[in-house]
Amino acid sequence: MNKRLKFHTRRGRDRGAYFIERLNLRSLGVKTSSYGFYTRLIPIGKDGLHLWRDGQNYIENHQYSDKVITSIWRDERYTVTAALLEDAQARLDEASTPARAYTAELVDLGRLWPVGRSRALLDGQRGLARPVWRLWLRGKQG
Structure with missing residues (x-):
């Protein structure tokens, strides 16, 4: 059985089902x-x-590392400093932590929930003590 999983940080509302070791x-x-x-x-x-x-x-975010690693972001759509700052901060917040990819082997995934429904992923040993990732099952049921 081949199924495709897609991870999202937030999508929809929490329905209370989890994957647990x-x-x-x-x-x-x-x-x-x-x-x-x-x-x-x-x-x-x-x-x-520019921001001053x-x-x-520049703006900084050292939530993950104390190293200074600089990037320049140019976008000609911005003419208002406040809007530039707001979007730059959102960009920096995401880029200032390494990207993570998860692979999971689950028990009989097809019977756990119907296609199009999501479930939260938990794993206390790997620092996922709260439901921070959502799994979506796509494809045909059965």
């Missing part, structure tokens, strides 16, 4: 990647619009 989660693999990782972002908008906060033209 020793119950229906046989194994969980985690891969991390630092591709596209940075901790300092210099955003530039239309006509060279406290004498700096």
Whole structure:
């Protein structure tokens, strides 16, 4: 039986079902990647619009690492500094932690829930003590 799983950080509402070790989660693999990782972002908008906060033209987020890794983001659509700052902060928040990919082996996935329904993924040993990932089953049921 081949099924496709898709992970989302937030989608829909919590329906209360989980994958848990020793119950229906046989194994969980985690891969991390630092591709596209940075901790300092210099955003530039239309006509060279820059941020100037406290004498700096960049924003930083060291939630994962104390290293300074700089990236420049140019987007000519931004003409208002506040909008540039807001979107730059969202970009930086995502890029300042390494990307993670999960693989899971589950017990009889086809009978756990119907196609199109999601379930949260938990694993306390790997730092997933709360439901932070959503799994969606796509394809034909049965």
